[in-house]
Amino acid sequence: MNNQPLILIVEDDEGISNFISAILTSNNYNVMKTAKGKEAVSVVASYCPDLILLDLGLADMDGIEVLKAIRQWTSIPIVVVSARGHERDKVEALDLGADDYITKPFGTSELLARIRTELRHSQKNSLGHALEAEKIAVGELEINYLKRRVSVAGKEIHLTPIEYKIIVLLSKYIGRVLTHDFIMKEIWGPYTNEIQALRVNMANIRRKLEANPAEPIYIVTEVGVGYRMVEEFK
Numbered sequence: 001m002n003n004q005p006l007i008l009i010v011e012d013d014e015g016i017s018n019f020i021s022a023i024l025t026s027n028n029y030n031v032m033k034t035a036k037g038k039e040a041v042s043v044v045a046s047y048c049p050d051l052i053l054l055d056l057g058l059a060d061m062d063g064i065e066v067l068k069a070i071r072q073w074t075s076i077p078i079v080v081v082s083a084r085g086h087e088r089d090k091v092e093a094l095d096l097g098a099d100d101y102i103t104k105p106f107g108t109s110e111l112l113a114r115i116r117t118e119l120r121h122s123q124k125n126s127l128g129h130a131l132e133a134e135k136i137a138v139g140e141l142e143i144n145y146l147k148r149r150v151s152v153a154g155k156e157i158h159l160t161p162i163e164y165k166i167i168v169l170l171s172k173y174i175g176r177v178l179t180h181d182f183i184m185k186e187i188w189g190p191y192t193n194e195i196q197a198l199r200v201n202m203a204n205i206r207r208k209l210e211a212n213p214a215e216p217i218y219i220v221t222e223v224g225v226g227y228r229m230v231e232e233f234k
């Protein structure tokens with residue numbers, strides 16, 4: 001093994017597991033594989049991988065149970081790999097502490113982008129808040145936290161306090177999907193169900209931010225799950 005990040009693949013479909021493994025190896029990651037949930041939990045404890053790709057549909061154990069078990073003692077990034085159309089599983093996994101998800105079938109570049117995002121986030125977290133940036137830029141969008149100023153192509157965007165809060169929240173988790181529930185709790189507090197307000201605010205944000213609000217490039221919708229601020233432009 002080299003000193004590159006170690007990624008654990010938990011997947012009981014051998015074809016998919018080998019496919020992912022080949023992609024990761026050719027991108028210089030170290031890889032460990034297991035098809036069993038139980039074994040995954042013990043491998044995580046003994047090898048401390050830098051990231052886990054976790055299939056939810058395992059033969060011996062529900063992937064959700066694996067997630068719960070691992071989350072009891074470590075915050076290591078977990079990206080859930082799930083079948084298309086299983087939005088409720090994805091939301092449950094995210095709410096139980098998964099960091100992101102990728103839907104089968106997925107492309108190589110999408111998988112690698114998710115992994116880079118998670119590794120960056122976990123590095124940032126271990127450095128603490130001292131190095132927190134005063135601003136963030138993605139494409140032509142810039143958010144200056146210090147000045148509380150949002151601009152696109154240098155032109156200032158006027159936002160309501162709630163719209164600003166939502167943008168800041170998404171940008172703090174840039175590249176990651178945030179569930180509706182998570183965003184609502186962060187913005188309106190734990191006892192509200194402001195899904196309609198969230199949708200209205202998001203529509204307003206897009207109208208102000210996006211050249212074409214129907215095809216947003218900065219904040220994308222994850223159907224049935226939530227929203228994601230895009231981190232890497234192709």
Ligand code: CA
Binds near residue numbers: 057
């Ligand atoms: Ca499976």
